[in-house]
Amino acid sequence: MFAATAFAFAVGQSQPDLDKFVYPLAPALACPPVVTDCSDIPACEPWAAKAAELVKAWYGPLTQLLATDGIDPVTKEHSGKSFQPPAKIMLVFKKTLNVPAYCSGGTITINGEWVTAHPDDLGMVVHELTHAVQQYPRNEIDAGWLTEGIADYTRWWRYEPELHATAGRTKPDFSKAKYTDAYRTTAVWLAWIEKKYDRRTVPALDFKMRQGKDPMPVFKQLTGKTADELWDEFSKEFK
Ligand SMILES: [Zn+2]
Incomplete structure (x- = not known):
């Protein structure tokens, strides 16, 4: 009796919510052309070339990990606004800045002194590139x-x-x-x-x-x- 009741209860339930177990990916967006500018600190050229490759490799995945398609990952409703990539991604190296890097629109400005002292800090480019994909109002x-x-x-x-x-x-x-x-x-x-x-x-x-x-x-x-x-x-x- 108890089992039958439990079964009736179970089938009467709505579908179990399996969506919570899956990371919802938006369609990948193509990376805009990547332009580097080391005119202020030419010694950064090799690092800039590596950073540009990283941008090209990670732009698509970052647009997938965030709700760039404008679809609510929970309700699946469309907000009416999907993310529009900028015409280009600029990596501008400056001799020095008061921060390791910052992002404004599609331009990432990077502290040359910092990357000279921390050449393995390529991950900071992924952080800044995320800001280029966020562009929150x-x-x-x-x-x-x-x-x-x-x-x-x-x-x-x-x-x-x-x-x-x-x-x-x-x-x-x-x-x-x-x-x-x-x-x-x-x-x-x-x-x-x-x-x-x-x-x-x-x-x-x-x-x-x-x-x-x-x-x-x-x-x-x-x-x-x-x-x-x-x-x-x-x-x-x-x-
Ligand atoms: Zn930041």
Whole structure:
């Protein structure tokens, strides 16, 4: 009797939600022509050539990992706006800057002094290239931390996965860290959420960011928990 009831209940249910187990990929967009400019620091030419190859290899995958097709990864509804790549991607090297690099539109400006001292830091190009694919409008909340978190997610969890990292792995100091710290702290937390709860987390957040809408309800929608509750849980489970 009990089994029969349970069976009737089970078949009466809607389809189990299998979508949460699959990372939704948007169709890959072709990489625009990549132009390098080392006129300010010609010694960076060899590094610039490597960076340009990396851009060509990773532009397509980055457009797949984010909701560039304008389709909500959860509801599958189209926002009416898909991402339009710029006419070209420029890599401009300057002798020095007060940051390692920054991105504005399709132009990534890179600190020549920094890459001379850190020649293995090609991953920062993936971070900056992510910004070139994000191009979020102003958001209704202060969500700059999430923009940086997503750019470090694609860098550290897709390009050079921390899953396989040993030394150098992100270890947040939970006495003061918070998910709004941006960069690697936000990235490791997003990676934990997507693994534990829902593979659509990053593209679903990206979808909201593309529309300038508050992304925070996505956490509750996908996990049943608020961002604060998820951070608290992450801090207890993180090893
Ligand atoms: Zn950044």
